[in-house]
Amino acid sequence: MPTIPFDASRRVILVGAIAFAIDGRPAELTVLVDTGAVRTGFRRSTLIGLGIDVDASEQTIRLNTASESLTVPVVNLPLLRVFEVDFRDLPVLCLPLPPTVPADGVLGFDVLSRFRLFVNYKRGLLVAEPFNGFLSGTKFLWQLAKAM
Amino acid sequence: MDQKGEPIEEILERYKGQNAFVVIEVLSVDPKTQKPLTGRVIAVTPDETEAGLAARKAKHFLIRWVGEVAEVIIV
Numbered sequence: 001m002p003t004i005p006f007d008a009s010r011r012v013i014l015v016g017a018i019a020f021a022i023d024g025r026p027a028e029l030t031v032l033v034d035t036g037a038v039r040t041g042f043r044r045s046t047l048i049g050l051g052i053d054v055d056a057s058e059q060t061i062r063l064n065t066a067s068e069s070l071t072v073p074v075v076n077l078p079l080l081r082v083f084e085v086d087f088r089d090l091p092v093l094c095l096p097l098p099p100t101v102p103a104d105g106v107l108g109f110d111v112l113s114r115f116r117l118f119v120n121y122k123r124g125l126l127v128a129e130p131f132n133g134f135l136s137g138t139k140f141l142w143q144l145a146k147a148m
Numbered sequence: 149m150d151q152k153g154e155p156i157e158e159i160l161e162r163y164k165g166q167n168a169f170v171v172i173e174v175l176s177v178d179p180k181t182q183k184p185l186t187g188r189v190i191a192v193t194p195d196e197t198e199a200g201l202a203a204r205k206a207k208h209f210l211i212r213w214v215g216e217v218a219e220v221i222i223v
Contacts, residue, residue, distance in 0.1 A: 028184050028210040045211050048200025100218040
């Protein structure tokens with residue numbers, strides 16, 4: 001189970017993730033842990049780089065953010081590895097993140113809800129444990145104690 | 149440039165402030181952490197679509213914005 005350090009001075013939680021193209025090519029990503037986001041999404045450049053044709057997507061979704069409402073494509077990501085867990089064929093949004101946002105994408109509720117999460121903002125530590133039975137809960141408590 | 153490329157941190161430092169996406173092919177990773185160590189530049193462009201298309205040429209890639217970074221984010 002990972003305990004992931006992050007730079008709390010940036011006032012956002014940025015962590016690493018890896019996405020894979022359908023041919024297995026990996027992309028190293030920096031993603032924002034956003035407990036306020038319902039869906040996970042990535043930049044256009046990332047999705048195109050993974051060989052996904054975002055403009056050909058037949059599915060779109062109306063996205064309501066804190067500041068605006070917009071329609072964005074939904075595409076299938078072949079594989080996302082985050083907190084040492086693999087998500088296959090994950091439907092993700094193509095997000096028009098401004099370039100100045102220092103992230104390739106956003107992890108939302110659809111991914112984050114698969115984990116027990118603990119954040120120590122003061123120390124800049126995130127503990128993430130997938131829901132995998134009783135033993136995982138015990139491991140989580142152990143990691144949590146170390147991250148306190 | 150040799151097969152192992154340049155340290156990625158050095159590449160990003162060199163392009164810092166250009167307000168562009170730097171597309172890097174990762175050539176080596178840290179054997180312990182699996183984090184990218186070295187790479188080579190494939191493209192430098194302010195256009196996201198161009199950056200993505202350039203990344204398709206790489207076996208293993210990362211794309212980083214080298215320019216102004218927002219301090220406050222509202223999603």
